[in-house]
Amino acid sequence: MRAKRSYAIGVVIVVVLLLIFWHRQRAGSPADSAVAATPNVSVVAAERKPIARTLDVAGVFQAFQEVDIHGKVSGYIRRINVDIGDRVHQGETLAVLEVPELQAQVLGAESGVERSQQQIAQQQEDVSRAEANYAATHANYERLKSASAQQPGLIAAQELDNAQAQDGVAAAQVHAAKAAVAAAQQQLGMSRAERQQVASMAQYATITAPFSGVVTARYADTGSLIPAGTANSGTVQAVVRLAQSDVLRLRMPVPEEDVPFVHEGSAVTVHVQATGQTFNATVVRFTRDVSNATRTMETEVDIPNPQLTLAPGMYADTNFVLQQKPDAIVVPAAAVLEGEHPSVWIVDAAGHAQQRFVTLGIAGANSQEITSGINAGDRVIVGGQAALHAGEAVNAIPAHGDLVDYHAAQKEGQ
Numbered sequence: 483m484r485a486k487r488s489y490a491i492g493v494v495i496v497v498v499l500l501l502i503f504w505h506r507q508r509a510g511s512p513a514d515s516a517v518a519a520t521p522n523v524s525v526v527a528a529e530r531k532p533i534a535r536t537l538d539v540a541g542v543f544q545a546f547q548e549v550d551i552h553g554k555v556s557g558y559i560r561r562i563n564v565d566i567g568d569r570v571h572q573g574e575t576l577a578v579l580e581v582p583e584l585q586a587q588v589l590g591a592e593s594g595v596e597r598s599q600q601q602i603a604q605q606q607e608d609v610s611r612a613e614a615n616y617a618a619t620h621a622n623y624e625r626l627k628s629a630s631a632q633q634p635g636l637i638a639a640q641e642l643d644n645a646q647a648q649d650g651v652a653a654a655q656v657h658a659a660k661a662a663v664a665a666a667q668q669q670l671g672m673s674r675a676e677r678q679q680v681a682s683m684a685q686y687a688t689i690t691a692p693f694s695g696v697v698t699a700r701y702a703d704t705g706s707l708i709p710a711g712t713a714n715s716g717t718v719q720a721v722v723r724l725a726q727s728d729v730l731r732l733r734m735p736v737p738e739e740d741v742p743f744v745h746e747g748s749a750v751t752v753h754v755q756a757t758g759q760t761f762n763a764t765v766v767r768f769t770r771d772v773s774n775a776t777r778t779m780e781t782e783v784d785i786p787n788p789q790l791t792l793a794p795g796m797y798a799d800t801n802f803v804l805q806q807k808p809d810a811i812v813v814p815a816a817a818v819l820e821g822e823h824p825s826v827w828i829v830d831a832a833g834h835a836q837q838r839f840v841t842l843g844i845a846g847a848n849s850q851e852i853t854s855g856i857n858a859g860d861r862v863i864v865g866g867q868a869a870l871h872a873g874e875a876v877n878a879i880p881a882h883g884d885l886v887d888y889h890a891a892q893k894e895g896q
Contacts, residue, residue, distance in 0.1 A: 519868070522877045527863040528813050532573035533851050534806035535743070535844045541734035544798045547693065550701075552711030552720050559706045561699030564651045564722060565724055566700055569790075570691045578720050579687040579708060585894035591677035598670035605666045609659040615651035621651040647871040687892070689721055696790065699723035730792055732784045734800050735778035736768070741755070744768055746846035750783050751801040754792065761785055764801075811850040814881075818842065818850050818861045827863040827870055828856060835863065835870045 564576050576805065623645040630637040659855060700722050709718050731754060736744050744765060752761040763783040772779050781801075792896030818840070819825050825839045842854030856862070861878055863870070870876070 487691045490634045502813055520875050520877050521866075522879050523827075523829065523830060523835065523863045523870070524865050524881045525863055526817070526881045528611045528811050528852065528858050528862050530858045531812055532806065532807055533812050533844050533849060534848050535846060537736070537740050537802040537804055538738065539800055539802070541732045541783075541798050541800050543730045543732055543785070543792055543794050543798065545695075545698075545727050545794045546731055547695075548690070548698070548723065548725040548794075550699075550720035550723050551576060551689060551692070552718060553689060553708040554711060555579065555581055555683055556710045557687060557708060559702055559704050559708060559721070562700075562702065562704055562721070564697045564700070566697055568697045569695070570697065570724070571694045572691055574691045575688055576691055576697075576724075577689045577690070577702075581687050582718070590877045591673065594673040595670065595677050598666060598673045601873060602663060602666040603668060605659065605663040608832060609656065609663055610658040612655040616649075616656045617671045619645075619648045619652040629871045647786075651861045675722045678747055684862060691724060691810045693724070693726055695724045695726040696727070697722050698725045700856065723793065725788055727792075727794060728786070728788055730787050730794065732785055732798055734781050734783075734802075735773075735776060736780070736781045736802070738772050738777045740802070741779050742771060742802055743781070744802070745779055749803040752783065752785065752797060753801075754798045755799065756796055757791055759791070771842055807844055807851065810855065811853070811858050812846075812849050813846070813856075813862045814864050815848050826856060827853070827867045829861040829863065830878050833875055833878065835874045835876050837870075837872055850884070 495717060497856065561581040562577040563574075564570060586750055626642050626645045627639050630642055635680045673853055702721050706719075708721060711720075746765055746767070748765040750765060751764045752757070754761075763785060764782050766782055768781040769779055781856055817826050819827075823839045824842050825837050827835055827837050830836050838855045841853045843851030843853040845851070863878075864881055865877075
């Protein structure tokens with residue numbers, strides 16, 4: 483009997499305990515339940531700060547100018563003064579050609595000038611004789627004419643006519659002598675022009691540097707026959723190749739979508755991995771033409787290289803500043819939902835999630851400018867926006883903090 487009573491008491495105690503436990507569960511903290519049911523979201527504050535759109539692209543260094551040096555005249559190399567790697571200055575002699583027939587032409591031209599000068603001297607003497615003969619003949623004619631006028635019939639008409647004819651012949655001889663002098667002077671001019679031409683060709687036997695640079699290739703040695711450079715000199719052997727390397731062109735392919743943002747003076751940061759050097763440069767020139775093959779536009783900056791530490795053919799990493807703004811409202815790129823109408827989600831002052839349609843500005847690497855739709859200081863949600871509903875209560879957690887830190891900050895603010 484006692485056993486049955488003890489069993490009944492135990493059952494009653496268990497039931498009472500279960501009722502107490504169930505009641506306490508139902509009477510638990512409403513705040514704790516609300517916290518458990520409210521989703522947590524990561525937020526960052528929209529900031530006012532500078533933003534820039536940049537482009538990273540690889541570039542290749544090239545000589546500022548490079549050319550194969552040919553001989554203007556054909557000849558054998560008598561002496562070559564340079565080899566690969568040599569630095570030369572503008573006007574410096576690179577090689578000297580031996581052109582015997584050209585020397586003969588120079589001597590012939592000199593002789594032609596001297597011969598023309600002698601002819602002029604001879605013709606001038608002829609002019610002097612013709613003028614003297616004309617003076618005497620004319621004086622005789624004038625004397626006979628005057629006497630005939632004073633005493634008609636004194637001088638026979640035939641004699642007077644002969645004197646007049648001789649006077650005309652003497653005058654013609656003067657004109658002919660002077661014409662011969664003029665012709666000789668013209669011949670002298672032609673001889674001098676020929677001499678100048680041949681002398682100029684003789685000067686081409688000395689091959690000089692058209693600009694200061696570095697010899698990057700040598701194609702000939704002493705005794706080599708060098709043909710004259712022509713319009714088709716691409717198939718004719720050159721003497722050396724010369725490159726200007728104290729300033730280098732850095733050529734970079736800019737993608738088609740970024741072409742509208744490239745301008746002369748655009749800032750470019752250049753990093754050369756091979757040497758560890760970094761340069762700040764600006765765009766100097768670009769082709770203004772997009773390649774059909776690569777859909778890129780060749781763009782160039784000039785890099786000073788006075789010590790020749792950089793070499794044509796080296797690669798460099800470049801960073802273009804395409805767009806920039808010193809004061810913009812900026813949010814993380816992850817906060818922006820793309821679509822027909824871009825939007826972001828924010829947490830309002832009451833702790834509710836709200837969607838805001840925005841206008842986008844400059845897009846940075848990991849950030850985005852917002853030109854309208856939100857204000858600086860707004861708490862922008864940076865993850866899980868697809869699961870949110872407008873007006874839904876959320877727990878805003880700083881993107882680099884946790885819930886404990888957030889609640890602590892809230893208490894300190896109160």
